Amino acid sequence: MIRIRKAKEADYQSITDLVERAYRKAHDSRRLSLAEMRDSELFIPELSLVAEMDKHRIVGHIYLVKVSINDVYPSLGLAHVAVDPKYQGLGIGALIVYYVHQEARKLGYGSVVSVGCKKFLSKLGYRTVSNFGINFPFGVVEDQCIAAELYPGALNEVHGMVSFPLEYM
Numbered sequence: 140m141i142r143i144r145k146a147k148e149a150d151y152q153s154i155t156d157l158v159e160r161a162y163r164k165a166h167d168s169r170r171l172s173l174a175e176m177r178d179s180e181l182f183i184p185e186l187s188l189v190a191e192m193d194k195h196r197i198v199g200h201i202y203l204v205k206v207s208i209n210d211v212y213p214s215l216g217l218a219h220v221a222v223d224p225k226y227q228g229l230g231i232g233a234l235i236v237y238y239v240h241q242e243a244r245k246l247g248y249g250s251v252v253s254v255g256c257k258k259f260l261s262k263l264g265y266r267t268v269s270n271f272g273i274n275f276p277f278g279v280v281e282d283q284c285i286a287a288e289l290y291p292g293a294l295n296e297v298h299g300m301v302s303f304p305l306e307y308m
Contacts, residue, residue, distance in 0.1 A: 141231060143238045146187040146200065151177075153197040154189065161221035176218065181205040181303070186215070186242055190222075190235050198226045201235045203243060203251060208273055209299030214286075215243055216303055217253035217260075236263050240289055249293030252286045252301050260285055272298035 146154060176182050181204040190199030199222045203215040222232045243251065252268065253260060254275065265285040268274060271294040275284045284301075288294050 140192070141198075141234060142191050143188055143235055144191070145185060146189045146202075150189055150197060154200045157197055157200055157223055158219065158221045160224055162219070176202070176204070179204070183215075183246070185246060186239055188235055188239055188242070190231050192226075198223045199231045199235050201239050203239060204303070206252060206301055206303040208250075208252075208297050208301055210302050212297045212299075213248065214297075214301070215248050215251045216301075217251055217256075220256070220259075232259065233263055236260070240287070244289045249289050250286055250297070251289065252284070254285075255283050257283055257285050260287070263287070268301075273301060274299075275301050 177184075177187075183203060183205060187202035188200070189197045191197050199220070201220040202218050204218050206214050206216040208214050220232050220236060222235075240251065251265075252273070252275075253265065257265070257267075265287045267282060268284045268286045269281060271286055273284075273286060273294070274281070286294065
C-alpha cells in the first residue's frame with residue numbers, strides 16, 4: 140500500500156538518497172540541491188511530498204516551486220519527481236503527481252510547468268507549452284517544455300515567458 144504525505148525534516152536524508160538513486164545517470168551540477176532548495180523563498184513545504192510503502196520506506200518524492208509567467212501570473216514549476224528505481228513502473232510517479240496537483244489547487248494555483256519528462260508527464264495531462272502561448276527563457280528544446288492546467292481553462296488568458304532561475308528546475 141502506498142501512502143502520500145508531506146515530507147518532514149526526518150525524511151530529508153531518505154529523500155536525498157532516493158533522489159540520488161533515481162537521478163544517478165541524469166545528474167546536473169547546475170541544479171540546486173534539495174537542501175539548498177528548502178532554504179529558498181520559492182520552495183513550498185506543502186508541495187514537497189513523499190510516497191511511502193510498508194514500514195515507512197520512502198519510495199517516491201515530488202516537489203513544486205514558485206514560478207511566474209510574464210512576472211504577473213503565479214504558477215508552479217515541477218522541480219522533480221523521483222521514484223526509487225526498484226519501484227518504477229508501478230504507478231507511484233503518477234500517483235504523487237496527481238496528489239501534488241490536488242494540493243496545489245487547494246493552495247490556489249492553476250498551472251504547473253516543467254522541462255523534460257515529456258513522455259511520462261504527457262500521460263498525466265501535460266502538453267507542450269506552445270499550446271498555451273507560453274515559452275521558456277533559456278536554450279532548451281522547446282518540445283521538452285510542458286505545462287498542465289490544474290483546472291480547465293487556467294491558462295486561457297495567460298501568455299508569455301516563464302520566469303525562474305534555471306537551477307530551480
